[in-house]
Amino acid sequence: MKKTKASVRTEVLDKYGRPVDLKEEGMDVQVEAYRIGGGFDLDIKIKKEPPKKHDRPIVLKATGLSIQFGGLKAVDGLDLEIREGELYGLIGPNGAGKTTVFNMLTGIYKPTFGRFFLCGKDLTGKTPLEINREGIARTFQNIRLFNSLTVLENVMVGLNNQVPCTVWSSMFRLPRHMKSEKIARERAHEILRIMGLDEYSDYLAQNLPYGKQRKLEIARALATNPKLLLLDEPAAGMNPNETQELMDTIRFVREKFKVTILLIEHDMKLVSGICENLTVLNFGQILASGDTHEVLNRPEVVKAYLGD
Amino acid sequence: MNKTGLNKVFKNYINYLIIVAIMLVTIPLYFGGILNDSSFVTPNMLTQMAFTIILVMSLNMVVGFLGELSLGHAGFMYVGAYVGGILCCYLYKSGLVVQSTHRLIICMLIGGLAAAIFGFIIGLPALRLRGDYLAIVTLAFGEIVRGILKNTKIDPAEGPLAGLIKNPATGFSLNSSKGKFDGDLFIFAFIVAIVVLFCIQNLMKSKHGRAIQAIKDNEIAARTMGVNITYYKLITFTIAAFFAGVAGALFANYSVVSYAQFSYNYSIEILVMVVLGGMGSLTGSIISSVLLVFINTKLQAVLTGDLASLKYLVYALILIFMMILHSAPKLAGLREKLNWGYVSGKIKGIFGKKTKNVSIVETEVSSNEEN
Amino acid sequence: MSEIISTIINGLSQGGVYALIALGYTMVYGIAKMLNFAHGDIIMVGSYAAFVVVGMMSSSPFLAIFIAVVVCTALGILVERLAYRPLRGAPSLSVLITAIGVSYLLQSLAQIIFGATPVMVPMFDFKFVDIGGISIKIQSLITLAVCAVVIVLLLFVIKKTKVGRAMVAVSEDRGAAQLMGVNVNRTIAITFAIGSALAALAGIFSLFVSPVTSPTFGALPGIKAFVAAVIGGIGSIPGAAIGGIILGVVEQFALSVPFLSPYADAIVFSILIVVLLVRPTGILGKKQREKV
Numbered sequence: 001m002k003k004t005k006a007s008v009r010t011e012v013l014d015k016y017g018r019p020v021d022l023k024e025e026g027m028d029v030q031v032e033a034y035r036i037g038g039g040f041d042l043d044i045k046i047k048k049e050p051p052k053k054h055d056r057p058i059v060l061k062a063t064g065l066s067i068q069f070g071g072l073k074a075v076d077g078l079d080l081e082i083r084e085g086e087l088y089g090l091i092g093p094n095g096a097g098k099t100t101v102f103n104m105l106t107g108i109y110k111p112t113f114g115r116f117f118l119c120g121k122d123l124t125g126k127t128p129l130e131i132n133r134e135g136i137a138r139t140f141q142n143i144r145l146f147n148s149l150t151v152l153e154n155v156m157v158g159l160n161n162q163v164p165c166t167v168w169s170s171m172f173r174l175p176r177h178m179k180s181e182k183i184a185r186e187r188a189h190e191i192l193r194i195m196g197l198d199e200y201s202d203y204l205a206q207n208l209p210y211g212k213q214r215k216l217e218i219a220r221a222l223a224t225n226p227k228l229l230l231l232d233e234p235a236a237g238m239n240p241n242e243t244q245e246l247m248d249t250i251r252f253v254r255e256k257f258k259v260t261i262l263l264i265e266h267d268m269k270l271v272s273g274i275c276e277n278l279t280v281l282n283f284g285q286i287l288a289s290g291d292t293h294e295v296l297n298r299p300e301v302v303k304a305y306l307g308d
Numbered sequence: 309m310n311k312t313g314l315n316k317v318f319k320n321y322i323n324y325l326i327i328v329a330i331m332l333v334t335i336p337l338y339f340g341g342i343l344n345d346s347s348f349v350t351p352n353m354l355t356q357m358a359f360t361i362i363l364v365m366s367l368n369m370v371v372g373f374l375g376e377l378s379l380g381h382a383g384f385m386y387v388g389a390y391v392g393g394i395l396c397c398y399l400y401k402s403g404l405v406v407q408s409t410h411r412l413i414i415c416m417l418i419g420g421l422a423a424a425i426f427g428f429i430i431g432l433p434a435l436r437l438r439g440d441y442l443a444i445v446t447l448a449f450g451e452i453v454r455g456i457l458k459n460t461k462i463d464p465a466e467g468p469l470a471g472l473i474k475n476p477a478t479g480f481s482l483n484s485s486k487g488k489f490d491g492d493l494f495i496f497a498f499i500v501a502i503v504v505l506f507c508i509q510n511l512m513k514s515k516h517g518r519a520i521q522a523i524k525d526n527e528i529a530a531r532t533m534g535v536n537i538t539y540y541k542l543i544t545f546t547i548a549a550f551f552a553g554v555a556g557a558l559f560a561n562y563s564v565v566s567y568a569q570f571s572y573n574y575s576i577e578i579l580v581m582v583v584l585g586g587m588g589s590l591t592g593s594i595i596s597s598v599l600l601v602f603i604n605t606k607l608q609a610v611l612t613g614d615l616a617s618l619k620y621l622v623y624a625l626i627l628i629f630m631m632i633l634h635s636a637p638k639l640a641g642l643r644e645k646l647n648w649g650y651v652s653g654k655i656k657g658i659f660g661k662k663t664k665n666v667s668i669v670e671t672e673v674s675s676n677e678e679n
Numbered sequence: 680m681s682e683i684i685s686t687i688i689n690g691l692s693q694g695g696v697y698a699l700i701a702l703g704y705t706m707v708y709g710i711a712k713m714l715n716f717a718h719g720d721i722i723m724v725g726s727y728a729a730f731v732v733v734g735m736m737s738s739s740p741f742l743a744i745f746i747a748v749v750v751c752t753a754l755g756i757l758v759e760r761l762a763y764r765p766l767r768g769a770p771s772l773s774v775l776i777t778a779i780g781v782s783y784l785l786q787s788l789a790q791i792i793f794g795a796t797p798v799m800v801p802m803f804d805f806k807f808v809d810i811g812g813i814s815i816k817i818q819s820l821i822t823l824a825v826c827a828v829v830i831v832l833l834l835f836v837i838k839k840t841k842v843g844r845a846m847v848a849v850s851e852d853r854g855a856a857q858l859m860g861v862n863v864n865r866t867i868a869i870t871f872a873i874g875s876a877l878a879a880l881a882g883i884f885s886l887f888v889s890p891v892t893s894p895t896f897g898a899l900p901g902i903k904a905f906v907a908a909v910i911g912g913i914g915s916i917p918g919a920a921i922g923g924i925i926l927g928v929v930e931q932f933a934l935s936v937p938f939l940s941p942y943a944d945a946i947v948f949s950i951l952i953v954v955l956l957v958r959p960t961g962i963l964g965k966k967q968r969e970k971v
Contacts, residue, residue, distance in 0.1 A: 107534050132534035144529035146522045148588065157522045160515050161534045167543060169508045170514035177514060184515060224534050362729035377775055433956055439771050440714035441955055444905060450950035451902075455945035573899075576779060582775060614794045617894075621788035627760055627780030636765040 006033040014252065018194075021255060038094070048180040056083040056121070060105075060228050061258040064114035067104055074100045076284040078114070080262075082228070082277075087254060089264045089275035089292065093304060098264045099141055102230050105262075106138050107131040118228060133161060134266065135227035137220075139234065141219035145205040151216055152201040155188040160225025171223065188223065194256060195219040211242045215249070222257055229253075231263040235270050243267060247274050272296060280304065320513075323505055326594050327361070333500050335679030338492065349493045353605045355562050359555040360597040365590055366551035371579065372587035373512055374544045375524030376434060377443040378577050384423040384549040386570035388556025390457055392419025393482055396557075400487025401468035408490045412561060416500065420528075420550040426453065427549020431542040438527075450564065450575060458567040465638070476621030479566030489561040497558050504551050509590055511547070520544055525622045571618070580623045583630050590595035600608050626631045681813050686935050689930060690970045693888075694724030694824035694927020699881035700904030701911065701919035702833065709850045709914035717758060718878060720785040720903015725751045725879035726892035727793055740802045744842070747879040749933050755875025756868050758903045759971070763834040764864065781899075789894040797893040818887040825884070829877065830920050836915070843868055848902060850914065878952035899944070903930075912964025952969035 010031045012020045013054055022029055028170060032043040062080040066073065074098040081272065082088045091096050103109040105116060107128040115124040121135050123131050137158075163180035170177045191199040195215050200208060205216060214234055221229055232248070233244045254261055259290040265271050269279065278295045282304045288295045334354055335341040342353065363385060369377045382416040399405040407656035433445045434582060463471045473480045489496065511517055521542050522530040531537055559565070564591075581600050585592025604619065611618055633639060689860035700722065707715045725747040732743035762781050764833065766774050807814040843867045846855040857863050878897075885900065886892065903926060911922025926947060933943040 043506055046565055108528065108532070126530075128531040129534055129536055137534075144526045146518075146529065148525055148526040149518060149521055154514065157530070157535065160519055160534050163515060165515060165546075167511065170516050172597055173510050173513045177510075181514065200468050219477050220533060247373065371772075375772060377772060379779075426730050431954060437955055437959060440708075440775055441909070441959065443775055444714070444902070444909070445952055447902065448906075448951050452945045452948050455948075459941045478900055504768060559916065569747070576946070578781060579776070604814070614790050617787040617790035617795070619781055624782075624784035624787060625781045627783065628777050631769075631773045631777040635769035637768045638765060 003041070006035045006037045008033040008042075008077050014248070016248070016252075017251055018252060018256075018297070026042070030175065034099055035086060056085060058082070058283065059084050059119055059180045060262065061120075062105075062114065062116040063113050065101070065104060066113040066114055067100060067109055070110045073284050075104070075111075075281075077176075078279075078281070078286060079289075080116075080279060082260055082262060084193070084260055085249070085258070086260050086261070086277065087275050089271045090262060090264045090281065091266070091278060092287070097284040098281055099232060100136055100284075101281070102264065105131075105230060132224055135225070135242035136230065137221035137226035137228075138230035139214070140219055140233055140234040141236065143210075143213050143217060145213060145216060147204065147206040149206055150201065150301040151194065151197060151203050151208065152185070152188050154216060154220050155191055155223045156184050158220040159184045159187055162223075162225060187273075191219050191223055194253075195222075211238050212248075215246075218249075218253065218258075222253065226259055229257075229259045229261045231261060233264050233266060235265060235267045240269075243270055246270070248276055268296070290302060313347070315515075319475075320509075323504060323509060323594055325588050326573075326591070326598075327498060327505065329504055330598070331495070335495060338494075343628050349602075349603075351492065353601065353644060354494035355497050355607070357560070357598050357601045358501045359558045359562070360581070360601050361594050362551055362558075364579050364585065364593040364597045365504060365508050366548040366555070368585075368587065368590065368593045369508060369512070369520075369544055369548045372589065372593075373517065373520050373524065373583050374541065376438065377579075378449075378545075378548070379443050379572065379579070380430065380453070381447035381548075381552055381578050382572070383446075383450030383453040384427060384572040385556040385559065386422040386450075386453055386457060386565075387426050387549075388416075388419035388553025389565045390419075390556070391422040392416060392553070392557025393480065393560030394462065394469065395419070396487040396489075396560060397472050398468045398480055398487075406458040408487075409458035409496065411487060412489045412496065412536070412557070416554045416557040419560075420553035423553025423556065424546050424550035425435040427546040427552075430549070431545030434541045434545055435538050447572060448574060449577075450570075454567060454570060454639070471544075474612075477567050479564055479569070481564040482561055482669040493561060495560075499612035500554065500558065504554065505590065505594075508551070509546075510536060512590070516540065516543070556670045577623065580626055584626055626674045682832035682856060683814050686821050686931050688813075688815050689923060690928030690931035692822040692884075692927070694907075694959075695822040696881050696884045696888075696900065696923075697904045697907045697926050698826050698920045698923025699829065699877045699946065700900060700925045702829070702906040703877050703918040704809060704908040704942050705911070705913055705916065706846075706870050706874050709765070709907070710768070711847050711867045712758070712850075712853075713763065713774045714778060714891050715763075715871075715907070716775065717738070717785060718874065719877045719899075719904070720750050721754060721878040721880040722885070722897035722900060723789060723892065723894060724754055724785060724897075725882035726800060726886055726896050727789060728751075729802070729886060730793070730798055730892055731881060733802065734798060743800075743802070744880075744883050747883055748790055748876050751879035751882075752872045753874040755878075757866055759871040764867075764956045781860075785910035786863060786894045786898070793894070795894060797891045800890050802883070802886050802890055802891050818884070822884045822887070825873035825880065826920070829880070829952075832917065833873075833916055833966065842866070844872060859865040874924055906947060906954075910954050912955075912961030915961070915963040918961055918963035 010029055012022055012029065014020050028037065028047040030045040034041040034043070046095055058081055060080060060082040062078055065075060065078040067075050069130070078101060090101060093099055098111065104111045107126055107130070107194050111126055115122055117123065118134050118136060121134060123134055123136075126134070146157060149157065163184045165180040168174070189198060189201065192201055195218065197212060197215055197219060205213065208216060218231065219232065235246055238246060250261065251274060253259065263275070275292045277290060278292045279289045280295060280301050282291070286303055288298050288301050318336055334349065338351060343349060345351065358592055363381065367378065396411055396415045399414065400409050405411040430446060430449050435443055437445060458477050461476045462469055465468055472486065481592050484490060512520070518617045519530065519535045522533070522535055523537055523540060527537065563569070581596045583594060584600070585594070585596030607619055608616070634643070700718065707718070728747040728750040732738045732746050733740055742747050752923065758781055762777055766777055771786065805816055805818045807816055814908040824969050837846060845856070845861045845864070848861050849860065849863055849866045853863055869881065881900070882897065890893065904923065907922035907926040909921065910925060911918030930943055930947055933939045933946045939946065
């Protein structure tokens with residue numbers, strides 16, 4: 001039978017129909033198609049190279065990060081090394097100091113000792129504003145949306161620093177203002193669309209259901225165009241279905257926005273499902289650190305979680 | 309155009325429509341001779357409405373949008389009235405600016421700038437202080453300004469300002485020989501009100517306005533989202549003070565600029581109008597200014613002597629009831645029924661933003677705070 | 680020299696009055712976490728209560744003091760119950776605006792009932808005593824003595840009694856105190872009662888200095904006492920006393936210098952702004968960390 005080569009377009013979609021860039025995953029797909037009679041013969045080769053983790057540059061590095069409240073050492077000597085594109089988990093029992101770490105990394109608290117670096121740049125002691133401009137954005141455990149603004153406006157606040165426009169031009173609606181508003185609006189809609197929130201863009205943020213509020217917090221943080229995204233218990237209060245969807249969203253966000261993600265989570269299914277590496281905190285100190293599945297099986301970690 | 313689109317357009321222009329409507333009704337009546345100093349509504353009352361609209365909208369920027377309480381707004385107005393008034397007299401007597409409209413515009417800008425400088429200075433503590441402390445600082449500031457201006461005598465023997473302020477405590481007033489605006493002040497004042505509305509409304513609907521409201525809703529979240537808190541607090545205080553100064557310069561052409569006029573009570577009166585109209589609602593600010601100025605003027609004729617303080621009694625009750633109605637945790641159910649929606653930090657008056665009714669199923673979840 | 684000493688004595692006694700008012704501010708702020716703007720107007724109500732007894736019924740000044748304290752205490756509890764308690768848990772901006780409303784309400788009520796014209800409230804006829812060649816008004820000494828006794832008593836109540844410990848617990852963590860069985864509403868009401876009683880005393884002592892009252896009698900002393908409370912460190916009882924004394928002395932000195940005297944109020948307020956900017960926690964205040 002005659003076999004002629006046919007040209008095909010390959011596109012890989014995830015289960016929500018969103019395109020996936022396989023190169024980012026360290027995969028390569030080669031498809032050869034031949035026309036045979038009335039049908040096709042497809043020759044699909046999937047090459048998977050394990051991502052060369054240690055080749056990737058370090059995004060966040062923390063050395064000996066510590067903070068003291070009065071006599072209490074809330075975080076004591078934390079070392080972290082997170083590489084580009086990584087999904088990194090920070091776990092530990094309640095009161096272990098996880099959120100305090102986030103508060104230090106975003107400049108809300110000043111570390112008593114230790115330093116941290118974003119892409120090699122020392123950000124220790126910088127203000128939240130400066131740190132955000134350098135590229136760290138976060139969500140909050142107890143949701144902190146701007147409740148009197150709409151969903152769209154919440155995201156547009158995140159875009160504030162990306163659309164330059166003076167007070168004067170806004171006051172008098174000069175062309176500069178119109179242009180920057182248009183860009184901001186479009187970009188905000190795009191982010192909302194990606195997060196599946198676009199249909200709610202005119203709702204007040206406070207009127208969204210809980211799970212969507214958490215997603216909106218992620219959308220708002222992404223709008224600031226971060227290199228590193230800190231998620232504080234993104235799955236808290238979600239049901240298993242929502243958590244599953246959230247896991248896919250987090251993975252998708254990492255690809256689409258090319259961000260590195262550090263997340264705090266109690267839901268072990270989510271942690272073991274998406275985190276490549278983990279650090280376990282207990283009483284402010286590192287209990288274990290390393291590959292997710294290896295760490296989660298260590299006896300001391302099991303003990304800290306389940307008790308004696 | 310669909311319904312929501314129309315609604316949006318309507319929302320954008322309703323504020324202008326209100327002011328223009330007032331002008332369209334009153335100006336023909338005024339030129340027809342029906343509206344005069346002895347009629348039901350007087351030109352004086354209209355002037356007062358116009359500069360009150362400016363004052364209330366500018367205070368709303370600080371209280372309603374930024375979410376900080378300023379009790380020194382009358383102080384900014386005093387600065388504008390003082391500087392603007394003296395400048396009016398100077399420009400007229402020295403013959404520098406002959407045209408009375410030009411003169412008033414210059415005085416408004418300079419008076420506004422002078423007030424803005426003070427607004428900037430008062431904005432500096434606002435960077436470190438919040439809530440109660442800041443409110444007291446603004447109050448203290450208003451008193452300091454009054455104390456200083458009360459004792460500042462401008463009475464050179466000769467020159468354009470000779471004899472202007474003989475007794476600082478009782479202040480000064482402009483008249484036609486001292487450069488007072490010689491036109492229909494109320495028309496001019498309403499035009500200024502429209503310009504001020506234009507500026508404030510545009511600003512509040514821009515990225516800057518969103519940032520300012522974000523600070524009110526959640527300062528920590530705003531900071532971590534890259535909103536420059538320092539900049540926006542300063543700019544809000546400065547711009548609000550500028551417009552209060554503009555209103556002051558108008559006032560200098562309207563009545564006596566005296567120590568007693570710009571007391572703490574006046575600051576509260578402006579605050580009452582902001583609260584009644586709804587914090588964060590410019591439409592509310594305009595309507596409540598017009599309404600309260602009207603009622604005030606009418607009551608003044610009826611209530612004399614000590615009964616005049618009935619007005620303050622009503623103001624006090626307005627403040628207390630509005631706050632309990634809109635913020636008491638126990639009344640949350642009632643507010644929901646009335647579709648007011650409860651937002652912490654946002655207190656709505658009669659014209660405040662209504663929240664969109666949502667039919668999304670709410671999943672109640674409590675999260676434990678950590679650390 | 681003797682002038683300086685008498686200025687200091689005057690300042691101390693004025694400072695004592697400020698301290699008494701500041702105690703009310705500081706306790707309410709520490710425990711109910713709100714700035715009771717109407718606190719100064721409670722003083723005014725106390726002075727009018729004294730006016731009714733002494734000026735209208737020509738009764739004894741001692742009865743006037745008693746009635747003033749009773750009326751103010753009741754008023755303090757009433758205001759807390761009607762205006763502030765419904766707003767517990769509401770945004771602080773709403774509570775503050777409500778307090779301003781209450782202050783306004785009391786002033787306008789006083790004006791409607793008693794008129795805006797100041798009225799005479801003749802209390803005691805004080806004599807001067809001569810100490811080491813310096814003549815001092817007896818009322819200055821009484822004010823200082825009462826003030827000292829009140830502060831010692833308050834510290835005792837807070838440290839040693841059940842009510843006092845409940846106050847400390849509520850000020851530290853209202854939710855936890857409630858879980859531990861402390862009646863938060865009652866504790867806050869008691870705080871208002873104590874603060875208002877002290878305000879009544881302060882009003883009486885002010886009448887000793889100048890026996891005239893008007894609807895705005897309490898406004899300025901009220902604000903100044905708040906300044907004192909902030910200077911001393913809000914929430915701290917000894918701080919309120921120290922702040923009051925500092926403020927009283929500075930003010931008396933400013934008043935005694937001719938070119939400064941017109942600016943005495945402006946100077947007091949400038950001190951407030953400087954203190955808040957340089958050390959917002961005051962002299963004895965504790966720093967609070969914001970919870971994220």
